Amino acid sequence: MSEISVVILAAGFGTRMKSDRPKVLFELCGKSMLSHVLERAYEISDDVSVILHYQFDRVKEAVLSEYPNTKIYKQDHENFPGTAGALKDIKFDSQKTLIVCGDMPLIDSADLRSLCSSDADVALSVFRAKDPFGYGRVITKDGEILKIVEQKDASEEEKLVCDANAGCYCFDTKVLEKILPQIAPNNAQKEYYLTDSIKIAKDMGLKCSAVWVDEQNFMGINDKFALSVAEEIMQNRIKERLMKAGVLMRLPSTIYIDCRAKFIGECELQENVSIIGECVIENSIIKSSSVVESSLIKNSDLGPMAHIRPKCEIVGTHIGNFVELKNAKVNNIKAGHLSYLGDCEISSGTNIGCGTITCNYDGKKKYKTIIGKNVFVGSDTQFVAPVKIGNDVIIAAGSTIVSDVPNGALAIARSKQTNKAEFFYKFFRSNNE
Structure with a gap:
């Protein structure tokens, strides 16, 4: 069993990109955003999986052409939509499972190592947002996560919190295997959300820690x-x-x-x-x-x-x-x-x-x-x-x-020059006449 497995979530439709091209295949500085994430993932582990859905074959071909040892899974989006739904039926073969997003090309391997080095049952990447509006707020005490509150559900006091969910997790793999079956689509979108794992873990009496990361490094690309x-x-x-x-x-x-x-x-x-x-x-x-x-x-x-x-x-x-x-x-x-x-x-x-x-x-x-x-x-x-x-x-x-x-x-390969005397005058005089 390896120490760390990395799972990259790359199944989204990317509708805000307004393009037929899969979002994760858009390039910056010469490589696709998914390729940038894969490069960081392989810096910390040889066990890397990518979960796909939209234009599955196209993205799979792009991944395997550059990283042939990558494990490829297809999300059953119709029956199990959402970030937790993407993990349905995934085989976990490590002590820890690091889950990252395929649309974060600025991510740094040092941040990922920090997540993996936490001794918590669940470690969540958290950043101090310059403008937290729209982000899920992470409520913490002494580095321990108490809960995650979405913007629409936050109290006025909670809206003042600037700690935001950066979207990457590191689980003790056995803990993750216990949590995933408990996540249900109890929301307006009827999707299985990985954010629900924090509440479930807290209810189980498990340790959930915040790992502070740089906001810029965890910037997601949506358009x-x-x-x-x-x-x-x-x-x-x-x-x-x-x-x-x-x-x-x-x-x-x-x-x-x-x-x-x-x-x-x-x-x-x-x-x-x-x-x-x-x-x-x-x-x-x-x-x-x-x-x-x-x-x-x-x-x-x-x-x-x-x-x-x-x-x-x-x-x-x-x-x-x-x-x-x-x-x-x-x-x-x-x-x-x-x-x-x-x-x-x-x-x-x-x-x-x-x-x-x-x-x-x-x-x-x-x-x-x-x-x-x-x-x-x-x-x-x-x-x-x-x-x-x-x-x-x-x-x-x-x-x-x-x-x-x-x-x-x-x-020398050119035609012989010929000069015709008085041709200029004859040519233009005839045109004027």
Whole structure:
């Protein structure tokens, strides 16, 4: 028997999100809110269960794709609605059972450990609300919970209490197994509420303790506005941690950083930069208004206004303004401005002229462009892939390269210029006539 099992409640319909997407799959900082909760859960236990209902198969697939060892249960919502109804027929295999909500992405594992370290039969997360209106009030004495009173049932004196139910519980598992059968849907909504467990436990003479937690950490997400507030909080945490670790940020409030991104060495992010996906940035500068997606950037500078799409490896390289790369491996090159480099490999010493394009797509398939070392690519060049350029090559400006170019060659692929004397005057004189 393990010491702690974690059960995540994620069966709700999330109607206030006004979306067909399950609420717990809405993302903040690159991961779904349920994924954030799962990450915290696995920090304290290897025994994690998720209870689902709405769009069961979709959410189950999302969970197991990232956390394949998670136990998945489906709530019988028609017959047993509510937070306690979700626990119907769950198998508990631990000394303690921690119950958390799947829509609390800011939750901290330290708070969860505090709940689990309580010696009470039932430990309830409680926060001091800045504005307690609407919350169930937790009435305590010397840390012992006396009762939970809903807003509509509270006396005027009880309404002055600022201690609110944060919604997470840690039960002695044997106690939980005794309490659950006693919870009945004796309320207007005809639902089985886990909050009733406190009164039942008190009637049984059991110890119910309040564990005070941070209100912000236990913020629940019920609509898209709350999602935006939570994401901003998470962004601030990510950026504070990174700046304290040595990342330089200019106007950090304008910068977006995915929670999966990693920074190594001395890095700088200028204003309006977005770092999206599982990026690794090492000893590099990302200049104003650039976007980097799921790529490796090492010993390089990008931007301003560069776009690095997924699967790029950029090492020792200067990427200038309005340059876009996708699935590109480049090492010690320069691409100063206004170019698209997709599905390509470019070796050291190469200079990419303004307006260069790798034509990687024929409408059906993607093809690769390989450019060797010390290649000088003139402006307005198109490489029609698949094509391979050797080392020490010059590509004349305005060329459309459709065949391989050997080492040391000059490649010119453009039509001969023809000048027609006096054509301007003849053309416009005939129009005026």
